[in-house]
Amino acid sequence: MDKRSRLWFRNEPPRPRRVYMDSRDGLASNLHPMRGSGGAFTMTNLTEPALEELVELARQAAQNSYSPYSQFCVGAALRLTNSEVVTGTNVENVSFGSTICAERAALVRAVSQFGPKIRIAAVAVANLNGLASPPCGACRQMLAEFILPRAPVIFPAADGMCTMTFIELLPLAFEMKLK
Numbered sequence: 001m002d003k004r005s006r007l008w009f010r011n012e013p014p015r016p017r018r019v020y021m022d023s024r025d026g027l028a029s030n031l032h033p034m035r036g037s038g039g040a041f042t043m044t045n046l047t048e049p050a051l052e053e054l055v056e057l058a059r060q061a062a063q064n065s066y067s068p069y070s071q072f073c074v075g076a077a078l079r080l081t082n083s084e085v086v087t088g089t090n091v092e093n094v095s096f097g098s099t100i101c102a103e104r105a106a107l108v109r110a111v112s113q114f115g116p117k118i119r120i121a122a123v124a125v126a127n128l129n130g131l132a133s134p135p136c137g138a139c140r141q142m143l144a145e146f147i148l149p150r151a152p153v154i155f156p157a158a159d160g161m162c163t164m165t166f167i168e169l170l171p172l173a174f175e176m177k178l179k
């Protein structure tokens, strides 16, 4: 384990919190899984060890990060409904706008590998810097095209690993409905 990995684990390995899946139908704005007592929510069909493994794969992917400008090493792992796992890392560029995040790198790789009909069942994000790194807005919008609305998304937050459903992260994704 290199120095950066030890930094991340300086307290204890990140442990995803319980994963809640809302079992009700309704508007995204009515979903408040983080406030729920559990009664209205059901666990995802992915086991917690499976989600922990996804976090570990994201952390491993972060070790391939190309981030000479920010030194911020991020990895993402996507669990697809076909049970495949695809990882990605952030790839920076001297033309900063050309930089791609780990989540989008993984998504582009998943579509390239398995085709346009993929569906994402869970997402894990990790970084080697011990900092919060929720998926950015651009990545949320791109994930929206392929992810199940109630898929768990696990990411480092300010106070440790956080798990939210995708619909919580992006309740109003842009849609194009042409007549």
Ligand SMILES: [Zn+2]
Binding pocket: 101, 102, 103, 104, 135, 136, 137, 138, 139, 140
């Ligand atoms: Zn992003």
